[in-house]
Amino acid sequence: MSVIYILLSISIIVAILFFIAFIAAVKSGQYDDSYTPSVRMLFEDELVKEQPKPSVKSKKD
Amino acid sequence: MEQTTCFHCGDNCNTTIISYNDKNFCCNGCKTVYEIFSENDLTCYYDLQSSPGAIPKEIEGKYDFLSKDNIVDKLTEFNDGKTQIATLFIPHIHCSSCIWILENLNKLNPFITSSQVNFGKKTVRVTYKSETCSLKDVVLLLNSIGYEPYISLDDFKTGTQNVNRSLIYKVGIAGFAFGNVMFLSFPEYFQVDGFWIEKYKPLFRWLMFAFSLPVVFYAGRDYFVSAYKGLSSKLLNIDVPIALGIAVLFIRSTVEIAFDLGSGFFDSLTGLVFFLLLGKFFQQKTYTFLSFERDYKSYFPIAITKINKQGDETPIQVYDIEKGDRLLIRNEELIPVDGILINGKAKIDYSFVTGESEALRKQSGDKLFAGGKQTSGVIEMEAIKSVEQSYLTQLWSNDVFSTNKEDGFTTLTNTISKRFTIIVLSIAFIATTFWLFTDPSKAMNVFTAVLIIACPCAIALSAPFTFGNLLRIFGKLKFYVKNASVIEQLAAINTIIFDKTGTITSNKRSTANYDGIALKPSEELLLKNTLRGSNHPLSRTLYDILDEHNIITLNNFEEHLGKGIEASHNNDHIKIGSASFVGSEELSVLNTAVHISTNNQYKGKYTFYNSYRKGLSKLFNSLKKQFDLVILSGDNEGEFDNLKKLLPSKTKLIFNQKPDDKLEYIKYHQTEGAKVLMIGDGLNDAGALAQSNVGIAISENVNVFSPACDAILDASKFNQLYSFIKASKSAITIIKWSFVLSFIYNIIGLYFAVTGQLAPVIAAILMPLSSISIVIFTTIATNIVGRKLSKS
Numbered sequence: 001m002s003v004i005y006i007l008l009s010i011s012i013i014v015a016i017l018f019f020i021a022f023i024a025a026v027k028s029g030q031y032d033d034s035y036t037p038s039v040r041m042l043f044e045d046e047l048v049k050e051q052p053k054p055s056v057k058s059k060k061d
Numbered sequence: 062m063e064q065t066t067c068f069h070c071g072d073n074c075n076t077t078i079i080s081y082n083d084k085n086f087c088c089n090g091c092k093t094v095y096e097i098f099s100e101n102d103l104t105c106y107y108d109l110q111s112s113p114g115a116i117p118k119e120i121e122g123k124y125d126f127l128s129k130d131n132i133v134d135k136l137t138e139f140n141d142g143k144t145q146i147a148t149l150f151i152p153h154i155h156c157s158s159c160i161w162i163l164e165n166l167n168k169l170n171p172f173i174t175s176s177q178v179n180f181g182k183k184t185v186r187v188t189y190k191s192e193t194c195s196l197k198d199v200v201l202l203l204n205s206i207g208y209e210p211y212i213s214l215d216d217f218k219t220g221t222q223n224v225n226r227s228l229i230y231k232v233g234i235a236g237f238a239f240g241n242v243m244f245l246s247f248p249e250y251f252q253v254d255g256f257w258i259e260k261y262k263p264l265f266r267w268l269m270f271a272f273s274l275p276v277v278f279y280a281g282r283d284y285f286v287s288a289y290k291g292l293s294s295k296l297l298n299i300d301v302p303i304a305l306g307i308a309v310l311f312i313r314s315t316v317e318i319a320f321d322l323g324s325g326f327f328d329s330l331t332g333l334v335f336f337l338l339l340g341k342f343f344q345q346k347t348y349t350f351l352s353f354e355r356d357y358k359s360y361f362p363i364a365i366t367k368i369n370k371q372g373d374e375t376p377i378q379v380y381d382i383e384k385g386d387r388l389l390i391r392n393e394e395l396i397p398v399d400g401i402l403i404n405g406k407a408k409i410d411y412s413f414v415t416g417e418s419e420a421l422r423k424q425s426g427d428k429l430f431a432g433g434k435q436t437s438g439v440i441e442m443e444a445i446k447s448v449e450q451s452y453l454t455q456l457w458s459n460d461v462f463s464t465n466k467e468d469g470f471t472t473l474t475n476t477i478s479k480r481f482t483i484i485v486l487s488i489a490f491i492a493t494t495f496w497l498f499t500d501p502s503k504a505m506n507v508f509t510a511v512l513i514i515a516c517p518c519a520i521a522l523s524a525p526f527t528f529g530n531l532l533r534i535f536g537k538l539k540f541y542v543k544n545a546s547v548i549e550q551l552a553a554i555n556t557i558i559f560d561k562t563g564t565i566t567s568n569k570r571s572t573a574n575y576d577g578i579a580l581k582p583s584e585e586l587l588l589k590n591t592l593r594g595s596n597h598p599l600s601r602t603l604y605d606i607l608d609e610h611n612i613i614t615l616n617n618f619e620e621h622l623g624k625g626i627e628a629s630h631n632n633d634h635i636k637i638g639s640a641s642f643v644g645s646e647e648l649s650v651l652n653t654a655v656h657i658s659t660n661n662q663y664k665g666k667y668t669f670y671n672s673y674r675k676g677l678s679k680l681f682n683s684l685k686k687q688f689d690l691v692i693l694s695g696d697n698e699g700e701f702d703n704l705k706k707l708l709p710s711k712t713k714l715i716f717n718q719k720p721d722d723k724l725e726y727i728k729y730h731q732t733e734g735a736k737v738l739m740i741g742d743g744l745n746d747a748g749a750l751a752q753s754n755v756g757i758a759i760s761e762n763v764n765v766f767s768p769a770c771d772a773i774l775d776a777s778k779f780n781q782l783y784s785f786i787k788a789s790k791s792a793i794t795i796i797k798w799s800f801v802l803s804f805i806y807n808i809i810g811l812y813f814a815v816t817g818q819l820a821p822v823i824a825a826i827l828m829p830l831s832s833i834s835i836v837i838f839t840t841i842a843t844n845i846v847g848r849k850l851s852k853s
Contacts, residue, residue: 004261012241012268019237026229036180039157040164 067091070207071112090117094206098162101169106162113158115207123391124204126364126376127197136196136212136363144174145191149210151203154183163208170194170202185210214361214379231280232342235335238272238280239328245269246328250822266318269327277311281334299478299521302485306516307334313509326513329824333518336832344525344532344545360432360744361397361448365390368441379448386444396433398444399451401426405440409433432744472549473796474524478517485515492815503817510819514810519803519831523796524549527839531792534847539775540785547771550755552789553736557684558727558749560741561694561704564759567674567776573606577657577665584659586613587635591628594618599655600626600637603667625656635659640666670703676780678707683783685709689735693718693726695745724748740782744768784853788846795842799835806831 025031066073068084069091079086082099086092094114098104106113126132139146153159159178163185166176172194176187185208187199203210245265248258281304288304291297307330314325366389367377374389379397382388387403390396396409407423411433420436423429429442431451448454489511496504528545535542542548559565580588590613592604618628625638636643636658643658656666684690691713692704698716705714718726727737727749739746739753742760747768750756758770759779774782810827813819 008264008268011244015237015241019233022233022237023230026226026233031226031229033179033181036160036178039160039180040178042157043161043164 066112068107068112069095069114070116071114072116088116090207093117097169097206103162103165103168106158109161110156110158113156115153115209117205117207118209123394124197124200125366126378127200128195129364129376129378132364132376132378133196140191143190143192144188145196146186146188147196147199148184148186149200149203149212150182150184151208151210152183153208154178154180154185159208162206163203166199166202169206170198173199173202212363214358214363228338228342228345231283232335232338234275235280235331235338238276239331239335242269242272242327242331245272246324246821246825249324250825262324263318263321266324269325270315270318273311273314273327273330276331276334277307280338281307284337296475297479297482298475299517302478302482302515302517303337303521305512306518309509309512310516313513324821326821326824328821329513329828332825332829333516336518336829337521340522340525340529344529360395362395365394365397382444382447384444384446388442388444390435390440390442392435392438394435396429396431396435396442397451398431398448399446400429400442400444402429403441403443406438407435407440408437410436472524472546473793474520477520477800481517481520485511488515488811488815496817500817507815507817510814510817511811513824514814514819514827515807516828517803517807518828519806519835520800522832522835523799523803523839526836527792527795527799527843530840530843531788531846534843534850535785535788538781538785538851539778540772540781541774542772543770547755548789548792550736550771551738551786552793554688554738554754554786556689556691556730556735557738557740558691558693558753560723560739560746560749561692561700562696563742564740564746565673565677565692565779567672567761573603573655573667573669575665575667577663580657580659580664583633584635584664586611587628587630587633587659588637588657590615590630591618591626591635591637594628595620595626599653599669602669603655633659634661670700673707674776674779680780680782681708681712685711688738689713691715693723693749695719695723720745720748724752727752738786740774741768741770781850781853784850788850791846792843795839795846798842799839802838803831803835806834 065078065085067087069086072087079089079092081092081095084095086095091114094117095104098106127136133145134140137145137147151159151163154163160180163178164176166185166187167173170189173187173189176185178185185203189196189199200210200212245268248265249262284300284304284307287298287300291301310326310330310333314327314330317323317325361379364376364378365382366374367382368374368387368389377386382398388398388400402423402425404425407427407429408420409423409429410420411430428445431446431448431454489508492511493504493508496507525545528548531548532542532545535548585607589604589607592600592607593612594615613630615628615630618626620626621638621642625636625642627634627636627638629635637655640654640656643656644661644663653669654666655669657664681690690709690711692708692715694714694716695718696716701714701716704712708714715726723746727739731737731752731754737753737755739749739756740759741750741756742758746756746758750758750768750770755772756770757772757774758768759774759776761776774785806827810819810824813823
């Protein structure tokens with residue numbers, strides 16, 4: 001079998017894999033909110049600064 | 062006096078300053094929020110953004126309805142008895158601090174497992190353990206930190222809404238196929254014959270065929286559907302030649318590769334669909350935080366307190382209210398149904414319904430209408446109608462609300478496409494007839510080639526890219542337009558109708574004129590200091606208008622509810638309030654006034670006038686040349702003289718218009734050929750906004766609710782209305798020029814097609830070239846318009 005068949009099938013399989021990844025990403029709602037994640041990723045630092053305190057108060061009325 | 066601003070909410074601390082931890086707060090509410098945050102190590106909230114908070118509101122009993130299971134069921138999107146997920150709309154979300162604090166809710170209540178903010182939609186999706194923490198707890202927690210969720214009758218629907226993502230899928234598929242087909246067709250562009258290409262040609266071609274299948278039958282499906290709909294209603298819309306082009310491309314290419322006649326036009330086919338879908342995608346600009354489809358449901362509460370025969374108070378769903386039910390309306394709550402006042406001091410603000418700005422006092426036994434807002438204390442009422450049958454809600458049963466405005470409007474593109482399709486078809490038939498006599502073997506070839514090359518890709522792209530880009534530019538300038546066709550309709554209007562209250566006036570009434578006997582300095586001092594102690598809205602406004610004075614201690618201060626205030630200092634005695642209260646014999650007038658008497662002698666009155674938006678006369682003067690101008694107000698005629706002075710003489714002024722009067726007025730003028738632009742703000746304009754060709758809602762704060770409309774204009778940009786209309790007109794000119802441009806491409810292509818020389822490679826070059834140059838032209842042109850617009 002000529003090498004071109006192998007190359008072609010590989011290239012198409014790779015392309016289809018990426019395509020499936022794209023569809024899955026859209027389906028999971030990744031494209032619904034394009035702003036919040038960009039802010040959220042900057043928060044990690046602030047969270048580290050906090051020490052878990054034993055007196056986590058539950059606000060219940 | 063130096064101004065101190067609140068550490069939490071950023072408001073000026075006017076009267077009281079509360080210090081805590083070296084920080085200043087304007088009220089106890091703000092201080093409490095700070096305390097909650099600092100106890101839980103969440104003070105980072107204030108580092109991300111300075112003074113990001115809001116003052117938590119008093120909500121005693123307001124959310125009692127959330128303890129009802131059937132209501133909770135409707136509001137949660139997931140509920141298995143242990144875990145519940147609810148998405149709450151929080152209007153206050155505005156900065157990164159908001160995102161941070163709301164996503165750390167689990168620090169404040171350990172039973173909340175996670176919370177996720179969608180900044181664009183201003184929602185937070187909270188997951189919590191429902192055995193230990195109810196939805197009510199979550200809502201109360203949010204409220205206690207100043208993020209009160211907005212829950213309205215609109216949320217009252219079961220299940221999650223499906224987000225329509227089909228266009229993204231379609232663009233994805235078309236793009237994917239386009240890229241792959243281009244790769245596969247490249248070998249044949251460069252090598253016409255030879256052993257290698259002969260061997261692999263069939264494989265490449267059939268692969269291209271396979272890739273184009275989903276493009277034609279899934280991604281391009283809408284064009285066939287739309288063309289079919291157009292034809293069955295005897296309309297040659299733009300989708301007819303497009304669908305024809307796609308079909309011919311696909312059939313001819315398939316025939317070509319099946320009989321080994323050529324390589325087909327799969328590259329052009331997939332490229333065409335991809336570009337067209339991109340245009341559609343670009344035209345869609347959605348403002349997720351705005352809604353253009355609101356009706357009374359977004360204003361109405363979900364539940365209200367019902368008093369049953371035993372005198373117990375239970376929350377009841379608004380839809381379940383029956384005739385004869387006794388309802389309890391708290392301060393600041395909306396009356397959901399028409400009814401009769403049983404007891405309590407009712408002061409109803411009907412500004413939603415009528416546009417009348419003054420709150421009305423009602424006696425027990427008086428009729429109350431749905432949509433009014435109680436503004437002083439608690440009242441009890443008896444329902445006499447159900448929600449759907451109430452006076453206000455009946456407005457929505459009018460046909461206007463169920464018809465789609467776009468249906469009756471022929472767009473510029475469709476007007477062109479009608480002639481275009483006829484011309485293309487006649488060229489195709491003439492050329493085919495010609496070739497039938499000269500060289501019959503080429504006849505079919507030429508016929509299909511004409512339909513392929515004339516496929517109006519560039520024409521179809523002109524409008525979406527022009528309007529799409531303008532939509533974005535308008536959005537940046539705080540003019541939020543629902544969709545592209547609104548801009549097109551805006552360019553065609555010839556009559557502009559304005560509502561008065563809240564539209565051409567600003568919400569604050571800040572001008573007052575004094576007439577009467579001039580006040581002595583000592584009296585002015587006393588007046589100012591007396592007003593200082595009162596919380597009545599009119600006293601507060603008047604207080605702000607008067608000059609600064611020293612603060613003195615009053616000997617005596619007394620407020621008579623609904624009448625006025627009296628106070629004394631040293632030997633002076635002052636009375637401020639209604640005419641009868643201060644002892645004036647003046648008959649009631651239409652304008653709101655505050656009367657003053659000192660030492661039992663009548664002095665005069667302050668009359669309040671609406672304060673009109675900045676640049677109002679200038680706007681009207683620039684509009685009067687081209688448009689008929691009308692003021693259609695639900696208010697009384699009190700402002701007639703004032704408006705006459707301000708506005709151009711030919712402006713029609715019509716007062717005392719009920720919501721359906723406004724609608725009928727517009728309908729009548731439309732039958733006489735007027736293209737009406739309605740500008741309004743409240744629910745009372747909802748009918749008029751829906752009936753008009755273009756309905757624009759003016760909003761002081763776009764996050765707050767505005768009625769269903771075609772566009773929302775930020776109040777601060779009101780004076781630029783004329784520039785926006787002018788820009789819409791320029792957009793039409795741009796589109797006409799790009800039509801000219803695409804006709805040139807079509808003529809070049811038709812030359813190749815008619816002479817029977819159309820090779821796939823020419824089509825593959827011409828199609829993207831024309832599309833891309835149109836996109837570039839419209840983008841540059843609209844940006845120039847946009848730059849002019851932001852300068853003005």
